[in-house]
Amino acid sequence: MLNILFSAQPPRWDEYETPLNAALTKAGLTTNLSRDHAPDTVDYIVFAPNGPVTDFTPYTRTKAVMSLWAGVETVVDNPTLTQPLCKLVDPSLTDGMVEWVTGHTLRHHLGMDDHITKQDGVWRNFIYPPVAKHRPVTILGLGALGAACAEALHRLGFPVTGWSRSAKDIPNIRCLSGDAGLREALKDAEIVILLLPQTPATENILNTETLALLAQGAFIINPGRGPLIDDDALVAALDSGQVAHATLDVFRTEPLPSDHPFWAHPSVTVTPHIASSTRPETASEVIAQNIARGEAGQPFLHLVDRSRGY
Template sequence: MALLFKSDVDRPDSWIPALRTALPGMEVRKWPEVGDPAEIDYALVWQPPEGFLASLPHLKAILSIGAGIDHLTRDPKLPRHLPLVRMVEPGLTSGMTEFVVMQSLFHHRRLLDYLDQQDRKVWRELAPVAAWQRRVGVMGLGELGADAVDRLVRLRFDVAGWSRSRRALPGAACFAGQEELPAFLARSDILVCLLPLTEETDSILNAQLFAQLPKGACVINVGRGEHLVEQDLLAALETGQIDSATLDVFRDEPLPPDSPFWSHPRVVVTPHIASMTIPETAAEAMAEAIRTLEAGGTPPGLVDLARGY
């Protein structure tokens, strides 16, 4: 059997040895050295060329290097009859939780205001708010969202979650469906977007949603750039409806040099690094997924294409 690794952003010098260690009985090939396409059984990929996966005649399954699958589903020639497995692994989850907690604390403790004071050489205390008085709302309660909720609860924030279908998470109020979205938004001083990108969630972070948040709320988008209507956020920042934002993902990546987000005083920009897969743990997770598929089982992260995640 052979596995093909393809990514232009991950580190093949770390991935290839890790995959060969986790899959000792499988040949591991690195794009673009595909060899005979008919010999490829599994493809572990990030942003493969359109139609490429359909050109592998004996492909058994597609494995996504990231937690998201929109980089695959936008391919009109995607072999939708094949199992598609998104990345579910401890390193990815831990990294995302670290980032969400860090940025939630950043906004909670008003670090943007203190950095502004530092620039102006102002020595002034700002009125504190206790963590249990700060309401954090997490949109998306899958593997990543649920873990972030757990850590935020441990920090004693007043946490709520919202998802398409009903979830129950210890210490957090859980909302579900469009009918409960307004109530969830109304109690979210800090809003974290960890939703998958689907037709229903595309452009969900828009003017109508921002208007339902408490005035002066903060927004943290670590989902996908397509979740956010960028001009609507800029307008909400201008009026003060949104106080500040952390944006890790954008519609155009890399973020164009002329984007107003680069220099906006109330926006933190990071280059899609909220969480990155760790080759050693991720390779083992993908190896286990392959072993499970070979045995006829259902691996963690198996995607339901009808739902989009």
């Protein structure tokens, strides 16, 4: 029998206990899922960074740590974590992110805010958006979420450029990488979507210099991580008109403080980190299948590269 420790906030246990036990059984595993195993008896940890486990040293028998979160920036540098760490790639999380990103991309592309929030009684039927094929979109980050969003926007007709730190090859997507590739990806982009992980190399990737590369009046959509954007540089770009609007779902401090300038800025939409969430049923299946792979002697999926931070 495998001892699996569930280390997350108490409300998550209420959500995950039943579907995770069901998924483990479905995967052919005999397990004891608990929040209270003695550390030296634990075979796997199902882990959230805000849960009770912060020191992995006593978990000498643990074969892998299965993250409940897609982002691992708060744990990847933990010096006590020597066990393999697997991030969560949940198909429902991907679906939700594709829907949120597509919705806000179309919102800005079609200029929907003008008709939803700015009605003034004037009939302006001479103002209309370009078709999608004339609206270049750049996605920073081509992991599972970024690639899925890129493919969805391509199917709608947008010319999509994707950028990642290492080279990628995705059909129908112009894929760039490296420092020179970043400048090329951002040059004259009209909509920029950020889906990068948070690492020292990606912090403030949108700053005064890189924001100046965008097309005048570009739109920013950030459901990735707050520190990807220099807040002050973004506000300056919004005030100058270089950026027409920013839709932000993630922030350096969450919840976003009530006195933060983003709340009151007329060209910023704040959403409270709800672009997409993991769903216990599908996330449980991903975790259970990965544990089954480990028990069968197969490589774990979605292993985190500690040197890159994701």
